[in-house]
Amino acid sequence: MSITAYQHNVTVQFCFPDNNLSCVKEVRTGTGNIFLFILLSFVSVCTVFLNLLVIISICHFKQLHTPTNLLILSLAVADLLVGLIVMPVNIMGQRDTCWYFGNMACIVVLVINNLSMIASLCSLTFIAVDRYIAVNDPLSYSIKITVSKTSVFIISGWFLSLLYIIIFLYFNENMLPSLIMIRCHGECVMYIKYPWMTVDLIVTFVTPCSIILILYSFIFNVARRQAIAVRSVMNSMANRKVAKVSFTSETKAAKTLGIVVCVYLACWIPYYISSLSFESLSSFSLLWIVFTWLVYFNSFMNPLIYAIFYPWFRASVKNILTCRIFQS
Template identity: 60%
Template sequence: MDKQDYRQNITVQYCFPDNNASCRKEVKEGPGYMFLCFILSCLSVCTVFLNLLVIISISHFKQLHTPTNLLILSLAVADFLVGLFVMPVNIMQLMDSCWYLGTIACYISPVINFVSMLGSLCSLILIAFDRYIAITDPLQYSTRITIRKTLLSIILGWFSYMCYIIMLLYFNDYFFQSQISTHCYGECVLVIKYSWAIIDLVVSFLAPCCVILFLYSVIFKVAIHQAKAISAVKNGASNKHGAKTIKSSEIKAAKKLATVIFVYLACWIPYYLSSVSVDSLSSSSMVWTVFGWLININSSVNPLIYAIFYSWFRASVKYIVTCRIFETSSSRFSLFLEH
């Protein structure tokens, strides 16, 4: 598309024609933009629907009320918020440069955006610790990891990240004055300065990801050792540590959840690389738009991973879509194949 065609596809108007302080807006028109909006809207709906299935499944069926599944529920809630709030707002800003939701929503929107995304990170950190204890100390797992302790960890984790985001955005004059731009009526642009990007890179990415990768490296090291021990037992060798042999189901669960970690890193690394490569990154820039949507797609992929790897999720979805969850005692239905 040359410059002339591009100008023909963008009509310059005003966000609020009756207001003298109104910003000028750029309404992107043409079949290409309409198709893109349609695809992204479908992605938002699918993200909400798929994660809602995960939320209903784990919340309704008692067989799924385990510490690990509670952490998966926390991850699904974060992804659900992304599909319900973050994606629609991003679609609106992609198709129209104006902000129609008001000043208060302009300041609240970044909080919802970052908290929902960091809620995913919090859940992944806790999942890594959960699998680490399950693999390295299986005999004490049921006493060390309980539903109550897991719920408390989730609440503290989400609350900590919420305080972190609010503090950086609103309770620091340096960041407050430069982060959110509202120079005219109808503008809401978030600007991430280089200093803020460095802090966020360490706090929200490098430190937690190093912890996650370290825990999973230990997990798979122990899993390999135990696999060799099991092989030795099958070959008739003595196993002095047989009581501590890890169940194969635990190893499979760690591998499945490691896939979620890998996808998360693949979606987030481009964003952080771009944020530290420039002096400031604006929410209105093309780089932010492309890599921001790559992060959003991560929230759509997670429930698909569950559908591929977890038989209980596929079984629970059948009960949900056929409305059998409304039957008496449906919460006690068996979701696992009998062996």
């Protein structure tokens, strides 16, 4: 027999009324919750749509088959998984706290959830390395970085990300159905032991964050030195117009790198800081939901930062939306 109560727009009952070990079911209703679900669903749809545009553009046009674009493609695939699977599952969990699909489906969702997020971070790191080599050693860039080498790095990155997730879930007793720590039937929650929380913090945040910050600082300094050199040459030639263009390029480069780093840090720092005190945070608390969706929102922002600002992307999107890609 289920028990139902109405308080603060939350309907409380049981996930499986006939099971004595059933979890408590919370169904969030009310105008505010409905608006939140619509907003999150819109973000999910936009994330899928934008990343699909990136994937179709790079896969369809052979002119875009470059090492850098392959890295952007890998990033878009990871972010597509976030928008296509991770976000909808999270939205359903916020609407109805029960999990009805069994332990194996829960394991698959946990693997995809963590794999997509870590693969996205891995792709961001590879993009930073690629841009550093391109700016620091442009003459030998085409020799050092090729499509085949980049493909090997991308496959290796995805494989290592999957291997890390399997090890992480297994040693936290989340991997096998017989090892899953189920407090009640109807939940799909990832349990993390505190020592592994520290390991995860180092592997998936501190290390890639440090690499990205260091490389982008080098990129900015090199770009600034090159801009100053060009500007000094043009000033000596009394060509103020070209010097002004050089200064504008330097400013745009600084803004672009600033956006990349700030969005990355803004999306991930609150999540990992709060995860260190996970014992005092409920997985359904408002603060935890906000921090989790900040991480997901990064997958929405990545195609905007890494692709939409490129002229080739605007041109390819125009061809896709007008169905010109079906013409010879």
